Amino acid sequence: MTLFFFFLQLRKPLVEKLRRERINSSIEQLKSLLSPEFLKQQPDSKLEKAHILEMTVCVLRRLQQQNQQQRRLLNHINKLQSSSNNNLREADFSLLSSTVQTSITKEKSPVNSAVWRPW
Numbered sequence: 001m002t003l004f005f006f007f008l009q010l011r012k013p014l015v016e017k018l019r020r021e022r023i024n025s026s027i028e029q030l031k032s033l034l035s036p037e038f039l040k041q042q043p044d045s046k047l048e049k050a051h052i053l054e055m056t057v058c059v060l061r062r063l064q065q066q067n068q069q070q071r072r073l074l075n076h077i078n079k080l081q082s083s084s085n086n087n088l089r090e091a092d093f094s095l096l097s098s099t100v101q102t103s104i105t106k107e108k109s110p111v112n113s114a115v116w117r118p119w
Contacts, residue, residue: 024049030056 031052047055 027052034059 027049031047034052034055
């Protein structure tokens with residue numbers, strides 16, 4: 001049993017080191033993604049990890065707000081289009097209905113009962 005605890009004690013620092021390396025790598029990736037936008041604000045200062053994370057949160061929130069605004073705009077456009085399509089369908093139906101009625105009335109009149117011949 002003591003050998004097992006000894007093994008865990010040796011392994012724990014290694015696991016912790018790997019965890020810190022993953023965190024640092026991810027923060028560096030975030031920094032490289034954010035750098036064009038945020039280096040303009042603070043070109044000479046060294047960015048702390050906490051600052052990089054805060055900037056990432058700000059960017060993600062702004063993107064989320066833009067996405068929500070775009071979704072609202074698209075929903076509004078879709079509603080306008082469906083409303084416009086419904087109005088067009090009703091107008092087409094009334095136009096078609098009046099055309100059919102005119103055609104039926106013409107068929108009943110004796111003047112148009114002669115067959116038209118192109119020769």
